[in-house]
Structure formats: structure tokens, C-alpha cells
Amino acid sequence: MAEKSDKITFKYVCPSDLRDLYVNGLWGGITRKDEFYIHFYSERGPIPKTATHKLNDRDLPEKEATLEMGGDVVRQVQCTIMMDADMAVALRGWLDNRIDFMNARKQEQAVSVHQGTTTVQ
Numbered sequence: 001m002a003e004k005s006d007k008i009t010f011k012y013v014c015p016s017d018l019r020d021l022y023v024n025g026l027w028g029g030i031t032r033k034d035e036f037y038i039h040f041y042s043e044r045g046p047i048p049k050t051a052t053h054k055l056n057d058r059d060l061p062e063k064e065a066t067l068e069m070g071g072d073v074v075r076q077v078q079c080t081i082m083m084d085a086d087m088a089v090a091l092r093g094w095l096d097n098r099i100d101f102m103n104a105r106k107q108e109q110a111v112s113v114h115q116g117t118t119t120v121q
Contacts, residue, residue: 021040021042021078021079022042022078023040023041023042023078023079024041024042024043025040025041025042025043025075026038026039026040026041027039027041027075031082034084034085035082035083035084035085036081036082036083036084036085036088037080037081037082038080038081038082039077039079039080040077040078040079040080040081041075041076041077041078042075042076042078043073043074043075043076044073044074044076045073045074046069046070046071046072046073046074047074048067048068048069048070049068049069049070050067050068051065051066051067051068052065052066052067052068053065
């Protein structure tokens with residue numbers, strides 16, 4: 001019979017297509033099954049759907065163009081996350097912990113900068 005261990009090791013495996021995403025907004029809600037869904041997006045200005053140029057007498061496009069745009073702002077959904085309430089609470093706790101850490105670090109940096117200054121009279 002195998003001995004019961006007092007440890008467990010989790011191995012993190014990253015797929016080869018893993019990518020880092022920049023997001024600056026989110027949209028979401030709650031499903032009928034009481035799960036959270038969150039769409040993370042990045043926001044930017046639109047690029048034209050089409051650009052139509054007149055051709056000059058040498059059949060080269062002129063610099064001026066008629067642009068067909070597709071809106072004022074583009075919100076490109078980078079990923080969607082779904083989770084139950086327990087996971088949402090865990091995520092909130094993790095974020096609170098990281099935010100507290102960052103704020104404490106900023107405070108320490110501000111104090112060290114202040115202590116390193118000299119006043120000339």
C-alpha cells in the first residue's frame with residue numbers, strides 16, 4: 001500500500017499557441033446558470049473598411065482617397081472568460097491581494113524618493 005503524502009505538486013503546462021493579451025476594458029454579465037461571463041477587449045480607433053483612390057494619367061493612385069469607415073471606435077474582444085461564483089470570489093481575492101501589494105510598493109518608492117532628495121537653502 002502506498003504511503004499518503006502530505007504534499008501535492010501542480011504542474012503548469014502552457015500550450016504552444018498561448019499568447020499574451022492587452023486589454024483595456026471588459027463587458028459581461030451573468031448567465032441563466034448563474035455563471036459570470038466576461039468579454040475582455042482592447043479599444044482603438046477604426047481602420048478603413050475600404051480606401052478608393054482615383055488614378056492619375058500614369059494609372060497610379062492619387063494620395064487622396066475616399067474612405068469607408070466602420071464606426072468611431074473598435075472594441076476587439078480578445079477573450080471571453082466564464083466562471084462560477086466561487087471562482088469569481090477567488091479572483092476578487094487574488095486581485096485585492098495584488099492591488100494591495102502594488103500600492104504598498106508604490107508607497108515605499110515614494111518614501112525612498114522623498115528621503116533621497118536634498119533641499120538647498
